[in-house]
Amino acid sequence: MIWIVDQLAAPWQSELAARGGLVALLVGAPAAAIGCWVLLRDLPYAAESLAHGMFPGLVAAALIGIPPAIGGLVGLIVAALLIIGAGRIGLAGDTAVAVAITPLLGLGALIALAGTVPPGLGGILFGDVLAANSSDVLLAALLAIVTLITLRLSHWRLLASGLGRAGSSDLLILLLLALATVAAARALGALLAVALIIGPPVAARTLCSRATPMIIVAAVIAAIAAFTGIELSWHAGIAAGPAIALCAILPAALVSIPMPSWSHRGAS
Amino acid sequence: MNNEALVETIGLDAGYGGTVALSDVNFSAAAGQRIALLGPNGGGKTTLIRTLSGELKAIEGSVNLASETGTVPQHDPARDGWPATAADVVLCGTLDSIPWWRRPGRRQRKLASEALAAVGLADHSTTTYGELSGGQKRRVQVASALAGGARILLLDEPFAGLDAVASRRLEDLIERLAQNGSTILIATHDLEQARSWERVLCLNGEQIAFGEPDSVLTRTNLELTFGSDLIEVPGGGLMAPPHHHEDHEH
Ligand SMILES: Nc1ncnc2c1ncn2[C@@H]1O[C@H](COP(=O)(O)OP(=O)(O)O)[C@@H](O)[C@H]1O
Ligand SMILES: [Mg+2]
Numbered sequence: 001m002i003w004i005v006d007q008l009a010a011p012w013q014s015e016l017a018a019r020g021g022l023v024a025l026l027v028g029a030p031a032a033a034i035g036c037w038v039l040l041r042d043l044p045y046a047a048e049s050l051a052h053g054m055f056p057g058l059v060a061a062a063l064i065g066i067p068p069a070i071g072g073l074v075g076l077i078v079a080a081l082l083i084i085g086a087g088r089i090g091l092a093g094d095t096a097v098a099v100a101i102t103p104l105l106g107l108g109a110l111i112a113l114a115g116t117v118p119p120g121l122g123g124i125l126f127g128d129v130l131a132a133n134s135s136d137v138l139l140a141a142l143l144a145i146v147t148l149i150t151l152r153l154s155h156w157r158l159l160a161s162g163l164g165r166a167g168s169s170d171l172l173i174l175l176l177l178a179l180a181t182v183a184a185a186r187a188l189g190a191l192l193a194v195a196l197i198i199g200p201p202v203a204a205r206t207l208c209s210r211a212t213p214m215i216i217v218a219a220v221i222a223a224i225a226a227f228t229g230i231e232l233s234w235h236a237g238i239a240a241g242p243a244i245a246l247c248a249i250l251p252a253a254l255v256s257i258p259m260p261s262w263s264h265r266g267a268s
Numbered sequence: 269m270n271n272e273a274l275v276e277t278i279g280l281d282a283g284y285g286g287t288v289a290l291s292d293v294n295f296s297a298a299a300g301q302r303i304a305l306l307g308p309n310g311g312g313k314t315t316l317i318r319t320l321s322g323e324l325k326a327i328e329g330s331v332n333l334a335s336e337t338g339t340v341p342q343h344d345p346a347r348d349g350w351p352a353t354a355a356d357v358v359l360c361g362t363l364d365s366i367p368w369w370r371r372p373g374r375r376q377r378k379l380a381s382e383a384l385a386a387v388g389l390a391d392h393s394t395t396t397y398g399e400l401s402g403g404q405k406r407r408v409q410v411a412s413a414l415a416g417g418a419r420i421l422l423l424d425e426p427f428a429g430l431d432a433v434a435s436r437r438l439e440d441l442i443e444r445l446a447q448n449g450s451t452i453l454i455a456t457h458d459l460e461q462a463r464s465w466e467r468v469l470c471l472n473g474e475q476i477a478f479g480e481p482d483s484v485l486t487r488t489n490l491e492l493t494f495g496s497d498l499i500e501v502p503g504g505g506l507m508a509p510p511h512h513h514e515d516h517e518h
Contacts, residue, residue: 040351153369159352160360163397164345165412209396211351 011234019137020129024187024226024244026140030147031180031193032200032222032248036215037151037158037173039201045094046174048194049101051181053079055190056108058124063111068124069139072182072190079104080178108190127189127241136186143183147176151215159211188241195245196222203251221251272298274451275320275337275420279329282312282319288327290315295469295478297451299419302442304462304481305455307471308494308509313455314342316471317422320453335420335451336364338413342424342455344405346397354400354408355393358384361412376415383411387441403434407441414445421445421452427461457508459485 011017038047057075061068082100091099112124123131151158154172161169177197184193200221201214208214229244236243276296283289290312297303305313318324320331321339338361346357361383362376372380384390387407392400400408406426413421423442427435439461446452446466454465462468468484470476470493477484477493490498490506497509 040347153371156360156363156372157368159356160363162347162350163352163357163360164341165357165360165363205351209351210353210356214351 007235008231011230014234016130017230017234017240019132019134020187020240021226021230023132023136023140024129024229024240025223026137026144027180027183027187028196028200028222028226028244028248029219030144030151031184031196032204032218033151033215034147034173034176034180035197035199035201036204036211036218037169038177038197039205040162040211041170041173043170043173043177044194044198046097047177047181047197049083049097050076050079050174050178051185051190051193051197053082053101053104054181054185055124056104056111058185058190059108059112062124068186069182072185073178075104076178076182122239123189125189125191126239127185127187127192129187129240129244132186140183140186143179147179150176155211188245192241192245195248196225199245199248199250199252200225203255206252206255222248225250273332274299274334275453276332277320277329278332280316280319280326280331281328282315282324283327284315284324286327289473290319290471291474293329293469293471293475295467295475297453297467299449299451300446301451301467302446302465303451303453303467303469304465305453305469305471306457306459306462306493306508307455308497311493312471312473314424317424317453317455320420321422333420336416336418337420337422338410338416338418339422340406340409340413340424340426342428344409346405349398352397353394354389354397354404355380355384357397357408358411358415361415364416379417380411380415383415384408386414386445387411388437401434403430403438406430406438410441410445419450421450423452423454425455425457427456427458457510459490459506459508 012021035047038044054072054075057071057073057078058068061071079101082104083096086096086100154169158169180197181193184196188196200218203221204214204218208217225244225247229247230240232238232247233240233243273296277293280293281288281291282293293316305316307313315324317339319326320333321337358380359372359376362372362379366372366376381390381393384393387410389404389407389411392404397405397408410421426438430438442452442454456462463481463485465481467479468481469478470484470489472493472495477489487506494508499507499509
């Protein structure tokens with residue numbers, strides 16, 4: 001028994017792992033909360049694309065030596081403009097997203113491979129949560145507070161938007177999603193960030209029929225994923241980012257397998 | 269606007285993007301009146317309702333309203349599987365009355381639970397909206413409009429797809445709301461219903477007739493309204509053509 005406690009406590013005595021876990025928690029819980037609305041409004045593809053679209057920005061930031069959050073944000077803005085532009089020339093919805101994002105991913109790889117100083121491609125794609133410093137913690141905490149306050153204030157408008165009792169709130173959701181994506185990129189990288197945003201809500205959706213419990217359950221799953229991800233990474237000796245991503249997706253897989261009919265989707 | 273009228277249009281032309289779909293509508297309705305909107309599919313019933321609710325702008329003429337309007341749209345606007353209870357849907361009806369940064373408070377919750385009780389669904393407040401029957405959903409939508417303070421209710425084919433029992437309940441509710449001083453416009457295809465209400469407004473791209481049922485529901489007016497779609501019932505009656513098949517719900 002004591003042995004188990006000792007084992008569980010072990011990673012948290014390391015400052016790097018403990019700080020990484022804290023960042024993952026601060027990033028993951030709000031990401032999962034906003035992810036609930038992304039899922040409910042059928043926007044997961046946009047979420048995935050935003051995360052991938054910021055890749056070249058992250059690479060460029062690493063090359064130039066500026067904070068990745070700024071690079072990621074610029075990447076997101078370029079991605080958003082490209083998506084709008086592709087829409088303008090007559091491409092519809094998901095097609096516009098695909099046409100805009102795929103070249104960005106390629107462009108990021110080109111910049112990364114052409115650079116004389118390798119910018120640490122692994123870290124950019126899969127995150128490097130153990131390298132988080134105290135300003136990362138601060139930024140993550142700030143974004144978490146902004147996201148949670150905005151979600152609380154706009155909760156009823158967001159709920160009404162799915163009932164035809166208020167205008168679409170998709171722009172607000174995408175804006176918060178962009179914030180969450182930039183924040184999650186540090187911990188999980190451009191490829192895995194979407195795991196924290198979509199994984200916990202998929203599980204929560206299956207377990208809850210009301211919005212508020214769903215959001216709380218998703219945030220709790222994300223928090224648990226941050227904790228177990230660090231444990232898994234420490235004891236199994238695998239990278240922390242992928243370990244957290246795995247733990248964030250696992251509940252969705254578990255609740256989907258035994259009884260697909262639990263799902264509330266399509267029930268009418 | 270004449271004193272007791274809650275809703276009135278004068279020379280109203282309504283339509284889409286400047287194209288008139290319904291022209292020259294002149295009617296007024298007072299508190300306590302049920303007004304049947306009769307017309308063929310494409311006759312302009314929905315267009316009139318959307319113009320009265322302010323969703324569409326009048327192309328010509330004017331719409332005068334003495335109260336908020338509440339709409340129960342022809343097609344349920346709720347997304348499949350949306351995570352909201354009946355009480356949530358009704359509470360959302362109060363959002364227009366508070367600033368965007370405010371959450372519904374105790375006052376709004378009280379209005380919502382009174383509205384849900386008024387439509388006879390107090391027992392279903394925690395039921396997920398998607399799990400309600402078609403008739404219950406319509407009544408929840410009515411409650412949502414009531415919670416928003418609407419005294420002018422616009423019901424777009426609320427009986428479409430309902431079985432006899434659910435229709436009866438909704439008819440009773442509409443009667444009670446009218447007695448309590450609401451003005452209720454109801455798009456319907458049922459001439460018997462229209463005959464039992466206080467006013468009838470016939471539309472077919474333009475206003476055909478408006479007034480009390482006895483004076484409006486003449487063979488001439490019905491032929492002008494429904495054209496060759498009008499169905500002769502053996503034994504001497506007349507029937508309006510049925511709904512679009514897409515309107516059916518289960
Ligand atoms: N969104 C729209 N855009 C353009 N025309 C429309 C639109 N909706 C309805 N119309 C046209 O307006 C006319 C009236 O339609 P509508 O009000 O829906 O009739 P009803 O509700 O009586 O069946 C029809 O000719 C229809 O084709
Ligand atoms: Mg219609």
